[in-house]
Amino acid sequence: MPYADINGQRINYEVTGSGTPVVLITGFAADITYWNSLMPLLSDNYKVIAIDNRGGGKTIYSGKFTTDDMVSDIIALMNHLSVFKAHIVGWSMGGCMAQEIALRHPERVISLTLVSAYMRRPSRSSYVMNTMIKAVKQGADLETLFMVMRVMCFPESSFRKKEEKGTLWSKQPCTASIEGIIDQMANVDIYDSRKRISGITVPTLSISGLEDMMVPPSVGEEISSLIKGCRSLKVPGAGHNINHTEYVKRMTEHFKENE
Numbered sequence: 001m002p003y004a005d006i007n008g009q010r011i012n013y014e015v016t017g018s019g020t021p022v023v024l025i026t027g028f029a030a031d032i033t034y035w036n037s038l039m040p041l042l043s044d045n046y047k048v049i050a051i052d053n054r055g056g057g058k059t060i061y062s063g064k065f066t067t068d069d070m071v072s073d074i075i076a077l078m079n080h081l082s083v084f085k086a087h088i089v090g091w092s093m094g095g096c097m098a099q100e101i102a103l104r105h106p107e108r109v110i111s112l113t114l115v116s117a118y119m120r121r122p123s124r125s126s127y128v129m130n131t132m133i134k135a136v137k138q139g140a141d142l143e144t145l146f147m148v149m150r151v152m153c154f155p156e157s158s159f160r161k162k163e164e165k166g167t168l169w170s171k172q173p174c175t176a177s178i179e180g181i182i183d184q185m186a187n188v189d190i191y192d193s194r195k196r197i198s199g200i201t202v203p204t205l206s207i208s209g210l211e212d213m214m215v216p217p218s219v220g221e222e223i224s225s226l227i228k229g230c231r232s233l234k235v236p237g238a239g240h241n242i243n244h245t246e247y248v249k250r251m252t253e254h255f256k257e258n259e
Contacts, residue, residue: 002014002015003058003060004076004077004080006073006076006077006080007069007072007073007076008062009054009059009060009061009062009073010059010060010061011051011052011059011073011076011077012032012051012052012057012058012059012060013032013049013050013051013052013077014032014039014049014050015047015048015049015081016039016040016043016047016048017039017042017043017044017045017046017047017048018043018046018047019045019046019047020045020046020047020086020087020110020255020259021046021047021048021049021078021081021083021085021086021087022042022046022047022048022049022086022087022089022255023049023050023051023074023078023083023086023087023088023089024038024039024048024049024050024051024089024091024094025051025053025074025088025089025090025091025094025095025097025098026050026051026052026053026056026057026091026092026093026094027090027091027092027093027094027095027116028056028092028093028129028181028184028185028188029056029145029146029149029176029180029181029184030056030057030091030092030176031052031056031057031058031176032050032051032052032057032058033057034091035048035050035244037243037244037245038244038248041244041245041248042248042252045252046087046255047083049077049078049081049083049086051073051074051077053070053073053093053094053097053184054069054070054073054180054183054184055176055179055180055181055183055184056176056180056184057176061180064183064186065183065187066187067096067097067100067187067191068100070097070187071097071100071101071104074097074101075101075105075108078108084108085107085108085109085110086108086109086110087109087110087111087112087113087255087258088101088102088108088109088110088111088112088113089113089115089251090112090113090114090115090117091115091116091117092115092116092117092118092214092215092240093184093187093188095114095115095116095117095118096117096118096187096188096191096193098112098113098114098117099112099114099117099119099193099197099200100193102200102201102202102204103193103196103197103199103200106200106201106202109202110202110203110255110258110259111202111203111204111205111254111255111257111258112200112202112203112204112205113204113205113207113251113254114204114205114206114207114220114223115207115242115247116207116208116209116212116214116215116220116240116241116242117206117215117219117220117223118215118219118223119192119193119194119197119219119222119223119226120191120192120193120194121188121189121191121215122214122215122216122219125152125213125214125215126188126189128148128152129145129149129185129188130185130189132144132145132148132149133145133178133181133182133185136178136181137178142176142178145181147169150169151213152213152214152240153213153214153239153240153241154239154240154241155209155211155237155238155239156211157211157237158239197223197226197227198226198227198228200227201228203229203254203257203258204227204229204230204231205230205231205232205233205250205251205254206220206223206224206227206230206231206232206233207220207232207233207234207235207242207247207250207251208220208221208232208233208234208235209234209235209237209238209239209240209241209242210234210235210236210237210238211237211238211239212238212239212240213239213240214239214240215240217234220232220234231254233247233250235247
């Protein structure tokens with residue numbers, strides 16, 4: 001995977017396919033691999049760009065950072081790749097950066113797709129994640145934090161099926177560090193677009209899983225009500241990590257409607 005030396009950091013990214021650009025922005029403690037099953041579904045018709053945020057994946061960063069810094073990284077990467085305008089897709093925390101791009105740089109946005117997004121992180125989710133971060137700092141294994149995140153991110157059916165088959169969640173390769181997670185969480189906890197989100201004027205699609213514990217689907221409904229003309233998709237049986245095949249058709253329709 002290539003790196004771009006921008007904004008004094010070494011940003012890890014991936015580009016595949018050709019056509020109208022699509023920028024994929026991942027969420028808290030995640031990396032480019034989150035999009036592994038989606039990128040092949042888009043690359044026949046789109047130039048797909050995925051980025052590791054500061055604090056996640058293989059991006060090399062120094063010092064504390066803000067959501068504004070991560071937004072600046074995305075715009076700088078678009079400039080680096082000579083991409084003036086793109087479909088912007090943000091999942092979870094990535095939805096915060098996607099909102100900010102739409103608010104501050106609407107001329108760079110063809111369309112906006114917010115997946116499992118929020119305007120202000122739910123209090124319960126913050127409590128759980130900060131409790132687990134504290135546990136890791138006190139000696140718990142980082143995998144324990146990700147085990148709890150699975151509880152918040154996947155629906156009951158996922159756990160029931162594994163239990164019925166007698167299988168366990170496989171340990172996922174982890175490129176995150178506790179330091180990066182702490183730095184990202186600091187930004188998650190202070191982000192708040194509730195008073196500004198109605199200023200988004202680009203064509204928007206809000207996607208929510210109806211069994212999302214991390215960000216309740218009512219948040220997606222509120223986002224849809226606050227952004228003028230925002231379309232919504234509610235995925236039955238889906239949690240915070242929505243299977244990409246559940247929404248790729250509607251999302252690409254959204255792209256085509258606005259190209």
